[in-house]
Amino acid sequence: MKHLNKLFVAMVMLAGISSQAQDSNNPWAISFGVNAVDTRVSAASKVEDQFSEFFNAKDHWNILPSVSYLNVSKYVGSNFSFGLTGSINKIKKFVNPRINDEDYTVTNPGDLSYYAVDGVVNYSFMNLIKSKVIDPSAHVGGGYTWYGDNSAGTVNGGLGLTLWFTENVGLSYRATYKYSFEDNRADMPTHMQHFAGLTFKFGGKDTDGDGIYDKDDACPDVAGLKQFNGCPDTDGDGIADKDDACPDVAGPAEFNGCPDTDGDGIADKDDACPEVAGLKQFNGCPDTDGDGVMDKNDKCPDVKGPKENGGCPWPDRDGDGVLDKDDKCPDVKGTVANNGCPEVSDEVVKRLNDYAKTILFDSGKASFQQQTYPVLQSIAAILKEYPNSKFSLEGHTDSDGKDAANQKLSEDRAAAVKNYLVENGIDSSRLSSVGFGESKPIDTNKTKAGKANNRRVEVKLVK
Incomplete structure (x- = not known):
């Protein structure tokens, strides 16, 4: 008996170490406790009398005040389990049959030893009643019983009830x-045996210790949560790590678990400016002035401007309404019609020709007399005010001399004026020169004064 108790304690410790919940996950179970043997069943002459004093433990039950039974069983599926029960007892109360309608008598047969080994096929109704606590059952089986010096085989059947305190520990009665x-009742009576004790289930494997068995655990090597079939949710955002694009930082499901710090509808991992609300076309960066250039690349983030100018508006240095990028004369106020350059008026052309009339050449040559240089400088100054305008310099002579000589002289003198102006800052592409000789007089060639007027250089605006 002493060694049997030690065995029970060892089995309990094993169950406590290994046990988990649910028969399908924990196929093994150990039950132990006390048993009671009631011999009144075979003493009753009628079936109804066999169970009329079913719980009369005081008068009829034989109970050994110690751990007196051990059951080991294995779940085999579909609510069925198969087990083996070993039990011991002392028979001090033997119920004798009624004689001449007298009451049953109880005698002590001499503290007979009682040993039994029984195979048990058990069916649980727990799943059918959809309870996690109340576990009713029915069982059948057979075994062999030693009763004093006698022994015999038995056919068994009965009912049981287990109340589960936890998923793996329950209080059981069977x-x-x-x-x-055995034909002789005294040698081996048909009887009832009651079992009451604790039941432990064990055998399920839970590698990560998260309370979800490996066979049902989608992440068996990492502790997780039941709602995610055993997979973890490290950041606690309600999305399992295996489905979470940002498993270490909480975020909404719409961004696959990634945060959107600035609330612009773009997850931080895809947001080039995660702390400032921005636009999708700029990968989450803002465009404050709405000019299509995101702020971080915009040299003027608060003022609209074209991308070509870094997001800044084009300047108009001369304030003529033509932007510098389109203004061919950005530093001189002009007109839109003339691409930002000032337009040459008739008055300006007259001024140029008034100066041109005073250009003096050495007689018969294309060289300038000294007093002509200030005049030429004045002409150059006027032309610089109209940098986008083109001019033609036309040379003329009087009728003295041969026509061919006059033609060449008029060409050389017009070219001399052009060359001087180019040397003093006027773009050569703006100037052209031509000579007409004596073919276009503006006065008579019969007088000295008339001839002087015909010897001239004219400035014409090229339109």
């Missing part, structure tokens, strides 16, 4: 009717 094949 009542078994054991029909004896």
Whole structure:
């Protein structure tokens, strides 16, 4: 007996170490506790009398005040389990049959030893009643019983009930009717045996210790949560790590678990400016002035401007309404019609020709007299005010001399004026020169004064 108790304690420790919940996950179970043997069943002449004092433990039950039974069982599926029960007892109360309608008598047969080994097929109704606490059951089986010096086989059947305190520990009771094949009642009576004790289930594997068995655990090597089939949710955002694009930072499901710090509808991991609300076309960066250039690349983020100018508006240095990029004369106020350059008026052309009339050449030559240089400088100054305008310099002579000589002289003198102006800052592409000789007089060639007027250089605006 002493060694049997030690065995029970060892089995309990094993169950406590290994046990988990649910028969399908924890196929093994150990039950132990006390048993009671009631011999009144075979003493009753009628079936109804066999169970009329079913719980009369005081008068009829034989109970050994110690751990007196051990059951080991294995779940085999579909609510069925198969087990083996070993039990011991002392028979001090033997119920004798009624004689001449007298009451049953109880005698002590001499503290007979009682040993039994029984195979048990058990069916649980727990899943059918959809309870996690109340576990009713029915069982059948057979075994062999040693009763004093006698022994016999039995056919067994009965009912049981287990109340589960936790998923793996329960308080169990089982009542078994054991029909004896021994003809002599005194040698081996048919009897009831009651079992009451604790039941532990074990055998399930939970590698990560998260309370979800490996066979049901989608992440068996990492502790997780039941709602995610055993997979973790490290950042607690309600999205399992295996489906979370940002498993270490909480974020909404619409961004696959990634945060959107600035609330612009773009997840931080895809947001080039995660702390400032921006636009999708700029990968989450803002465009404050709405000019199509994101702020971080915009040299003027608060003022609209074209991309070509870094997001800044084009300047108009001369304030003529033509932007510098389109203004061919950005530093001189002009007109839109003339691409930002000032337009040459008739008055300006007259001024140029008034100066041109005073250009003096050495007689018969294309060289300038000294007093002509200030005049030429004045002409150059006027032309610089109209940098986008083109001019033609036309040379003329009087009728003295041969026509061919006059033609060449007029060409050379017009070219001399052009060359001087180019040397003093006027772009050569703006100037052209031509000579007309004596073919276009503006006065008579019969007088000295008339001839002087015909010897001239004219400035014409090229339109």
